[in-house]
Amino acid sequence: MVLMLGAILLTACDRRANSGPVVVSAIGDPPVYPPPGTVPGLPARVLLDATAQGLVRFDAGGQIEPGLAERWTVMDDGASYIFRLREAYWASGRRVTAQEIVRLLRRRLAASDNPLAPFLTAIDEIVVMTPQVIEIRLNRPRPDLLKLFAQPEMTLIARSPPSGSGPLRIVRAAANGRIAAWLRPAFDPGQADPDDQRELRPEQDVSLIGERAARAVVRFARRNSDLVSGGTLADWPLLATIDLPRTSVRRDPAAGLFGLAIARRDGFLADPANRTALSAAIDRGTIVAAIAPGWEATDRLLPEALDSAAPPQVPDWTLLTIGQRQAAARARVAAFSPVPVRLAIALPPGPGMTLLYGQLAAAWRRIGILLDRAGPDDPADLRLIDAIAPYDSARWYLATACMACGERATAALEAARLAPTTTDRGVRLAAADAAMNADAGFIPIARPLRWSLVTNRLSAWQANPRAWHPLNRLRPDPT
Structure with a gap:
């Protein structure tokens, strides 16, 4: 697939015709209404938002x-x-x-x-x-x-049959398993002139596709689609293999978590000082610069105070140079074991995750840690959390990062959840942040990386912290 991407070269004319339906590739499985009891992937979430x-x-x-x-x-x-x-x-x-x-x-x-x-x-x-x-x-x-x-x-x-209330309607589904839905604006009784809604233009239709990132990028490069949505670090390197219009690659200032949760607390990871050393040994600036220049690194769990009563907790090791941090971490590993310590990290597939694994493995090898890569559902000592914050609360960050927290951090989070007033909640969230920092159960690395490919005809597309782009808000309202 990389060879296929590299073979596609675009001409200087990078504009897709401003006519016909808007074609959207959402990275993931074909979009369908998720059956009860299943968590929807991105294409299904896009379909839900568009039609319900x-x-x-x-x-x-x-x-x-x-x-x-x-x-x-x-x-x-x-x-x-x-x-x-x-x-x-x-x-x-x-x-x-x-x-x-x-x-x-x-x-x-x-x-x-x-x-x-x-x-x-x-x-x-x-x-x-x-x-x-x-x-x-x-x-x-x-x-x-x-x-x-x-x-x-x-x-x-x-239900019976599944249907939503708009703003778009499914008018037909394709049989090839990729174009899962052809969408058209639903009648809106709140608009002033009902007759205007009966004169729909082809440009108001949306063809929604769910497919792998490599296929979506190829489709866009061939000017057969207007938007690739849902790009993450996993597939970011694909963009370097193909000649894309300079203005088509867009990044969201995504708010959320990108880091490693401690999943098992035994052996080397049983001691919070050892977990802290593992986090301190990472040169985050080097990692993000090597993988995606401009990607924002972070060394703390909360991006800002949000609804906490105190500023975000900052680890003590941030006052040291990377050399000092790695020397101290190396000493802790050596004191724990005369031979290198092996840890397993669970990562999703994708070339971006391979680059991340290489950077982390190199950093930790310097302190005596050998890192093995596991699949996203395999047993592992550390697991990647790459998630967008659904709302602006410190509790979401703390609770999401707390995969296997200690008793003190867990109790502090529960106390924040049960706070009877907003003032008390802020105080308890600050205490929970302090407890999580001391527990060292999460290794922050960066903000989530979210990217899209966008043609010029989608002039209403906007980058935003939710990294969410509704299908009915891609083009200006028709006049």
Whole structure:
């Protein structure tokens, strides 16, 4: 596939014709509605967001915009959310009712496949107030709830048959297993002139494909698609093998975690001082410069204070030079074992992950650690976490990084979750950050790397911290 990529050269004319449907490649499996009990991959999440919606959704810039709710009021410091619903219809043409919304929301909160459920435990009840108004009541204030409700995992789907309420509709699916959905704007009764919606232009349609990154990049390079979405570090090196238009490669300022969680606490990793030494021995600036220049390295778990009452904890070793850090780490390894210590790291496939493995293996070999690579589902001592933050809370960062935390850090996180007020929550989150720093159960490396390939015709595409690009917000609204 690399040879195929390298063989494709683009001419100076890099523009794709500004006509016909927008063709989008989402990296991953073909997009279909995920069966109950399964966690959707990126293409399925893109399809859910395009054809279904929750109470709110993300716009092109990653900000909150109306979904099934046309407006809302937040009361009691985030302990009550009142939503006024707009007129909306399922794909079958049946009107969406408040009772259905409440029932489906309750089902999503209880679903075992919902990765957001651990961050929605403060919700006490969801009730219908009037045929147009519902209320979500919480037993603990959560001012940041809307960003969680804007995630694709909180979209609402009517089953039998599965269908959403827009903003796009599936009008047909291809049989070749790659173009999984042809999408068209749904009728919106909230627009002023219904007749305008019946005069749809071909450019308003979207052809959504789910495929491997290499195939998606080739399709884009041949000018057969307008967008490649969902690029990560795993496939970043593919872009260096092909001649792409200078302006087509876009990076998101993604907020989230990219680092190694300690998965097993035995042997060398049983001692927090040894775990700290492992983190200190990494030259993060060298790693990111070697793999993706401009990629932002980090040495701390929290990117900023967020809702914590204190600035992010910074490891003590940041005051030392890399030479001093590696010398101290080498001494700890030698004191533990006269022979090199072997550790296994679980990484997903992809050339970018191979480069990361090489950089980490070289850094740790200098201190007496031999690193073996394992598959993402294999037993391992360390596991990569590469995840976008769904909302701006220190608790998400701390809880996501806490794969196998010690008792003190776990207790501090639980205390933060149960905090009765926002002020108390901030204090407890600061304590949890300090406990996680002392525990050294996570090795931060960088911010998540997220990239897209974008043609000039998608002038409404915007980079954003959520690294999320709704299919109905890729082009300006038709005039």
